[in-house]
Amino acid sequence: xxxxxxxxxxxxxxxxxxxxIYLTDQExxxxxxxxxxxxxxxxxxxTANVEGIEPSAHAFPLYDIIxxxxxxxxxxxxxxxxxxxxxxxDQIIVxxxxx
Amino acid sequence: xxxxxFYKSALELExxxxxxxxxxxxxxxxxxxxxxxxxxxxxAFISFDEKKTINEATQSDVRRKAGKKLSNLDGxxxxxxxxxxxxxxxxxxxxxxxxxxxxxxxxxxIERMRNAGCVLWGRxxxxxxxxxxxxxxxxxGKVANxxxxxxxxxxxxxxxAAAVASGETILAxxxxxxxxxxxxxxxxxxxxLKPTYGAVSRYGLVAFASSLDQIGPxxxxxxxxxxxxxxxxGHDDKDSSSYPVDKTNHTLESIKNKKTKTIGxxxxxxxxxxxxxxxxxxxxxxxFYEKAGHRIKEVQLTTTKYTMAVxxxxxxAEASSNLARFDGIRYGYRSENAKDAIDIYYKxxxxxxGSEVKRRIMLGTYVLSNENFESYYLRAQKVRxxxxxxxxxxxxxxxxxxxxxxxxxxxxIGEKSADPLQMYLSDIYTISTNLAGLCALSFPCGLSHDGLxxxxxxxGKPFHEHEILSLGYEFEQSHDFKNIHPAI
Numbered sequence: 001x002x003x004x005x006x007x008x009x010x011x012x013x014x015x016x017x018x019x020x021i022y023l024t025d026q027e028x029x030x031x032x033x034x035x036x037x038x039x040x041x042x043x044x045x046x047t048a049n050v051e052g053i054e055p056s057a058h059a060f061p062l063y064d065i066i067x068x069x070x071x072x073x074x075x076x077x078x079x080x081x082x083x084x085x086x087x088x089x090d091q092i093i094v095x096x097x098x099x
Numbered sequence: 100x101x102x103x104x105f106y107k108s109a110l111e112l113e114x115x116x117x118x119x120x121x122x123x124x125x126x127x128x129x130x131x132x133x134x135x136x137x138x139x140x141x142x143a144f145i146s147f148d149e150k151k152t153i154n155e156a157t158q159s160d161v162r163r164k165a166g167k168k169l170s171n172l173d174g175x176x177x178x179x180x181x182x183x184x185x186x187x188x189x190x191x192x193x194x195x196x197x198x199x200x201x202x203x204x205x206x207x208x209i210e211r212m213r214n215a216g217c218v219l220w221g222r223x224x225x226x227x228x229x230x231x232x233x234x235x236x237x238x239x240g241k242v243a244n245x246x247x248x249x250x251x252x253x254x255x256x257x258x259x260a261a262a263v264a265s266g267e268t269i270l271a272x273x274x275x276x277x278x279x280x281x282x283x284x285x286x287x288x289x290x291x292l293k294p295t296y297g298a299v300s301r302y303g304l305v306a307f308a309s310s311l312d313q314i315g316p317x318x319x320x321x322x323x324x325x326x327x328x329x330x331x332x333g334h335d336d337k338d339s340s341s342y343p344v345d346k347t348n349h350t351l352e353s354i355k356n357k358k359t360k361t362i363g364x365x366x367x368x369x370x371x372x373x374x375x376x377x378x379x380x381x382x383x384x385x386x387f388y389e390k391a392g393h394r395i396k397e398v399q400l401t402t403t404k405y406t407m408a409v410x411x412x413x414x415x416a417e418a419s420s421n422l423a424r425f426d427g428i429r430y431g432y433r434s435e436n437a438k439d440a441i442d443i444y445y446k447x448x449x450x451x452x453g454s455e456v457k458r459r460i461m462l463g464t465y466v467l468s469n470e471n472f473e474s475y476y477l478r479a480q481k482v483r484x485x486x487x488x489x490x491x492x493x494x495x496x497x498x499x500x501x502x503x504x505x506x507x508x509x510x511x512i513g514e515k516s517a518d519p520l521q522m523y524l525s526d527i528y529t530i531s532t533n534l535a536g537l538c539a540l541s542f543p544c545g546l547s548h549d550g551l552x553x554x555x556x557x558x559g560k561p562f563h564e565h566e567i568l569s570l571g572y573e574f575e576q577s578h579d580f581k582n583i584h585p586a587i
Contacts, residue, residue, distance in 0.1 A: 012461075019419060020441075022450070027454065031457075037519075038411065038520055039462075042411065043408075046478075048481075053484050053485060054484055056484045059487060062339060079203045080203070082201060083431065085427060085428075094428060095439055
């Protein structure tokens with residue numbers, strides 16, 4: 001946990017790259033301040049004694065559900081692709097990715 | 100027919116439908132007309148399909164006439180928060196990124212409501228991807244509170260709450276990740292149930308934070324909410340987090356049981372920041388339960404100070420992962436300004452998401468990044484264990500807990516939108532329920548001096564919805580809030 005007084009100094013560019021989000025100039029200016037303030041609030045976590053405590057991913061333990069492999073009725077191609085932003089010949093159009 | 104038929108409870112309407120004095124088509128048309136006459140002020144609906152809805156009502160009337168009624172709610176209109184899939188209907192999550200998306204399949208809750216004969220009414224406005232506490236974050240416009248249209252209806256199920264409160268629907272489905280059913284229910288003077296995690300299938304619900312999200316019913320009376328919960332709950336093989344418990348009976352008859360209970364009052368929930376009028380109304384409700392013969396006991400929840408931090412670390416981490424699927428390739432919006440494949444991701448997400456969603460994805464990405472994973476995410480998961488242990492310890496001595504739903508009544512539109520941290524703090528009493536996987540009910544317990552509803556929060560043990568519904572029903576029978584409606 002970082003020192004609260006020194007601020008968190010998030011590298012906005014790096015996080016935006018990891019998140020694959022383009023930010024506007026205004027967002028680039030405004031986000032660091034609000035994120036710093038919220039992260040400052042998160043520092044409360046540092047005061048909790050968690051020695052020997054197991055993390056909870058869910059409120060209850062979850063178990064794998066196993067079932068027989070069965071042939072079902074999948075969507076037809078038309079239904080599966082109905083929401084694709086660009087499509088042709090039952091396929092999704094994407095820009096060229098391999099030279 | 101009564102001109103305010105749209106304000107009757109579902110269970111009253113069931114009797115009218117059974118007697119033949121009312122048809123589902125008449126009821127559905129009354130609700131549609133009500134919506135058309137007032138929704139320009141509220142903006143509670145994003146879309147509706149009038150023809151489809153009336154067609155479903157017609158089928159219900161035919162069934163009923165043939166003596167083949169499917170459930171208590173056969174023929175009753177239920178509107179749906181716009182993040183639950185209904186085959187053939189649009190689904191936007193309140194976001195530009197899903198504009199034009201049409202669901203190719205039914206969510207399990209929708210399938211169950213179809214099998215129960217519910218009339219599936221319109222698609223309700225919400226904070227974008229359920230991120231917000233005021234319904235100011237929707238790409239399709241803000242929602243207003245029907246009690247005072249200069250105020251927020253709460254969020255993120257603000258459209259659901261505003262529509263139920265104003266008679267634009269009889270019942271609604273909402274979803275609750277940190278208070279998104281209960282806080283808007285309190286702000287709009289209606290009843291909302293956040294079921295136990297795993298009690299209602301999430302199949303077909305667009306995920307925000309998968310370990311916290313639950314679908315739940317919203318209505319104007321406890322009995323109505325219990326009836327809808329009975330229909331949508333129960334194990335579902337399509338959701339791995341659906342709990343394999345037998346469906347218990349939550350219908351009106353089962354919640355009329357007035358067994359004496361021990362009710363815990365968490366002292367930490369009555370501290371600084373609680374509006375005096377809200378405190379007074381909640382204390383009056385506690386007095387009511389004591390006079391009715393229940394035992395009241397103070398309890399301590401010492402982990403309360405950590406809940407906000409734990410919630411926002413876990414919820415944003417899960418959101419950043421869940422929302423990675425919105426990339427402009429397979430469905431939804433695709434930016435036209437992208438220069439290559441990778442740029443489609445950046446521009447689509449940059450143009451398609453609103454500012455609060457971006458803030459949370461950024462936060463979630465940060466807490467999950469290599470150097471921060473242990474100090475934020477893993478640590479929050481450990482403190483989550485402490486929070487759950489804290490509640491389970493309290494529940495060894497009490498049957499239910501009572502607290503306020505929110506620190507204040509509905510605030511003004513714009514009052515908190517520039518201050519995300521203040522907005523987050525408006526969920527302070529509700530978020531721990533999601534972290535600990537408990538059930539909780541919000542219902543009206545008072546009106547402020549300026550005529551705004553105040554909600555009571557009753558938290559129950561996992562899978563003990565019948566106990567909190569029963570406490571809600573008992574209160575409702577001695578008070579008249581369900582018959583007080585906003586003057587819109």
